[in-house]
Amino acid sequence: xxxxxxxxxxxxxxxxxxxxxxxxxxxxxxxxxxxxxxxxxxxxxxxxxxxxxxxxxxxxxxxxxxxxxxxxxxxxxxxxxxxxxxxxxxxxxxxxxxxxxxxxxxxxxxxxxxxxxxxxxxxxxxxxxxxxxxxxxxxxxxxxxxxxxxxxxxxxxxxxxxxxxxxxxxxxxxxxxxxxxxxxxxxxxxxxxxxxxxxxxxxxxxxxxxxxxxxxxxxxxxxxxxxxxxxxxxxxxxxxxxxxxxxxxxxxxxxxxxxxxxxxxxxxxxxxxxxxxxxxxxxxxxxxxxxxxxxxxxxxxxxxxxxxxxxxxxxxxxxxxxxxxxxxxxxxxxxxxxxxxxxxxxxxxxxxx
Amino acid sequence: xxxxxxxxxxxxxxxxxxxxxxxxxxxxxxxxxxxxxxxxxxxxxxxxxxxxxxxxxxxxxxxxxxxxxxxxxxxxxxxxxxxxxxxxxxxxxxxxxxxxxxxxxxxxxxxxxxxxxxxxxxxxxxxxxxxxxxxxxxxxxxxxxxxxxxxxxxxxxxxxxxxxxxxxxxxxxxxxxxxxxxxxxxxxxxxxxxxxxxxxxxxxxxxxxxxxxxxxxxxxxxxxxxxxxxxxxxxxxxxxxxxxxxxxxxxxxxxxxxxxxxxxxxxxxxxxxxxxxxxxxxxxxxxxxxxxxx
Numbered sequence: 279x280x281x282x283x284x285x286x287x288x289x290x291x292x293x294x295x296x297x298x299x300x301x302x303x304x305x306x307x308x309x310x311x312x313x314x315x316x317x318x319x320x321x322x323x324x325x326x327x328x329x330x331x332x333x334x335x336x337x338x339x340x341x342x343x344x345x346x347x348x349x350x351x352x353x354x355x356x357x358x359x360x361x362x363x364x365x366x367x368x369x370x371x372x373x374x375x376x377x378x379x380x381x382x383x384x385x386x387x388x389x390x391x392x393x394x395x396x397x398x399x400x401x402x403x404x405x406x407x408x409x410x411x412x413x414x415x416x417x418x419x420x421x422x423x424x425x426x427x428x429x430x431x432x433x434x435x436x437x438x439x440x441x442x443x444x445x446x447x448x449x450x451x452x453x454x455x456x457x458x459x460x461x462x463x464x465x466x467x468x469x470x471x472x473x474x475x476x477x478x479x480x481x482x483x484x485x486x487x488x489x490x491x492x493x494x495x496x497x498x499x500x501x502x503x504x505x506x507x508x509x510x511x512x513x514x515x516x517x518x519x520x521x522x523x524x525x526x527x528x529x530x531x532x533x534x535x536x537x538x539x540x541x542x543x544x545x546x547x548x549x550x551x552x553x554x555x556x557x558x559x560x561x562x563x564x565x566x567x568x569x570x571x572x573x574x575x576x577x578x579x580x581x582x583x584x585x586x587x588x589x590x591x592x593x594x595x596x597x598x599x600x601x602x603x604x605x606x607x608x609x610x611x612x613x614x615x616x617x618x619x620x621x622x623x624x625x626x627x628x629x630x631x
Numbered sequence: 632x633x634x635x636x637x638x639x640x641x642x643x644x645x646x647x648x649x650x651x652x653x654x655x656x657x658x659x660x661x662x663x664x665x666x667x668x669x670x671x672x673x674x675x676x677x678x679x680x681x682x683x684x685x686x687x688x689x690x691x692x693x694x695x696x697x698x699x700x701x702x703x704x705x706x707x708x709x710x711x712x713x714x715x716x717x718x719x720x721x722x723x724x725x726x727x728x729x730x731x732x733x734x735x736x737x738x739x740x741x742x743x744x745x746x747x748x749x750x751x752x753x754x755x756x757x758x759x760x761x762x763x764x765x766x767x768x769x770x771x772x773x774x775x776x777x778x779x780x781x782x783x784x785x786x787x788x789x790x791x792x793x794x795x796x797x798x799x800x801x802x803x804x805x806x807x808x809x810x811x812x813x814x815x816x817x818x819x820x821x822x823x824x825x826x827x828x829x830x831x832x833x834x835x836x837x838x839x840x841x842x843x844x845x846x847x848x849x850x851x852x853x854x855x856x857x858x859x860x861x862x863x864x865x866x867x868x869x870x871x872x873x874x875x876x877x878x879x880x881x882x883x884x885x886x887x888x889x890x891x892x893x894x895x896x897x898x899x900x901x902x903x904x905x906x907x908x909x910x911x912x913x914x915x916x917x918x919x920x921x922x923x924x925x
Contacts, residue, residue: 459903499798500796599815601765601766
């Protein structure tokens with residue numbers, strides 16, 4: 279939840295210093311004397327609570343280089359602070375109801391206001407990886423942008439949309455997004471790939487034993503159990519949410535390959551049953567795991583692509599129970615609101631003008 | 632194979648096999664696995680890692696009970712009969728008997744709380760949180776008819792339950808009183824000899840103990856004790872305290888069994904999507920089975 283407004287000042291100042299002297303970046307990116315803590319099995323210890331909340335966009339804006347200058351980082355930091363201050367102002371208890379038709383506000387609550395700064399916590403840190411303050415989370419291809427999808431996959435996606443969505447967007451609960459139904463978080467939060475959702479609760483707990491790595495996503499308390507080693511993969515027709523994940527250690531990096539993703543868990547609304555996600559977890563320093571992901575889906579993208587997201591330590595901060603479905607008044611309200619509008623429309627039609 | 636065993640030579644072969652099995656149990660190698668030897672981790676603690684599940688019928692009703700025709704009944708001309716909503720399930724919808732897991736047999740309810748339990752039974756379909764795929768709470772998560780997996784490392788003790796994807800991060804360092812109430816509560820664990828003791832508090836009071844309407848309030852605290860009895864058996868005990876609901880603390884106790892099938896793995900039972908028709912079906916543009924739009 280919110281209340282994590284700590285800005286990794288150290289990381290930002292290091293980033294600023296490194297941008298000026300790229301050669302020194304590697305050496306200064308962490309404590310050069312730092313040695314990753316080890317599990318009894320001798321692997322780097324990835325355990326703890328981590329967050330990937332960041333203001334760095336997924337894709338790189340056009341005309342921008344891959345790395346930010348110290349000035350740009352400082353400006354973003356200032357803007358984030360200002361925004362945080364304005365968002366966390368106490369609400370006006372005497373505020374009247376919004377006018378009919380909405381107050382013009384935009385965002386998730388659309389038109390009538392809603393989530394304020396107490397709830398929204400999209401992050402205020404620039405993504406710093408190996409001393410570089412990044413302008414995008416996507417790092418390959420080199421332009422930092424998601425490559426175009428194949429024409430065949432777009433046609434298939436349209437057809438899938440047509441066949442799976444009977445009627446209008448509000449006709450059935452199944453037509454609502456997975457996040458609204460409390461089935462999965464929005465924005466590929468649990469993944470794979472695990473990405474910040476741009477809204478709140480971008481928090482994870484990692485637990486590691488000799489033969490498993492478990493990643494719990496705060497959103498929907500989704501837990502991915504990654505088995506280390508080799509064994510029988512799930513048959514092609516068994517496709518759980520978050521898929522079938524297997525891990526192995528390559529030196530000090532945990533490499534995880536996931537297949538068999540659920541047919542409704544479509545990454546960026548367009549991934550195929552052949553999607554394979556490859557993730558690499560590497561501890562960079564006491565407070566950072568570098569998370570590297572590759573999207574390998576030859577029927578949708580001509581080439582694999584991906585990026586890097588820093589997972590920052592949350593220290594001793596806790597993760598709370600996100601009992602979404604148990605308190606989901608929204609879905610019934612959304613559907614009954616649509617039914618109300620239909621009744622109103624029918625009434626207006628039957629009444630003489 | 633079964634057919635073959637029924638031939639005289641098959642029977643003989645089976646006798647030989649049985650003899651070998653008995654001999655195996657008596658031999659020292661067989662004995663060592665039986666003698667309460669338990670797996671331990673690098674620091675010598677019992678190693679509880681693995682996939683566990685309760686056997687038996689505690690999830691229907693934790694108190695000793697006879698079999699009954701359905702979870703929800705209505706008056707019949709001679710004896711009570713299954714309620715109309717569950718009638719179609721026939722024998723599948725009936726409740727099997729069980730010897731129970733409550734020490735002393737009976738839950739020591741305060742009179743008003745007992746009355747609520749009885750109302751819960753009458754209104755079972757409207758009230759059991761499991762019907763709507765809500766989080767199971769503690770201790771119910773332990774003996775749901777689904778496995779759960781313990782992940783125990785030097786610094787973490789984490790439990791994931793197949794039912795509803797429930798999870799518990801059992802803190803090994805006490806973070807202080809729970810900051811918020813929750814379905815699964817806040818768990819703090821520590822070792823007392825070879826027993827892992829988990830103190831759970833901060834419940835929201837909405838979870839039940841079973842499908843028989845047994846309930847508690849947000850004031851409940853649970854002290855769980857996990858003790859390995861051998862490589863594949865885990866004794867589970869939970870002491871329940873809730874002065875708003877019970878006249879005294881009481882205890883449940885049951886063994887948990889390790890899944891030894893090498894193919895066994897924790898599955899996924901994300902039942903949220905399975906209950907959408909129940910919870911939201913009446914809000915479809917045209918509810919299934921109705922002819923006119925609402």
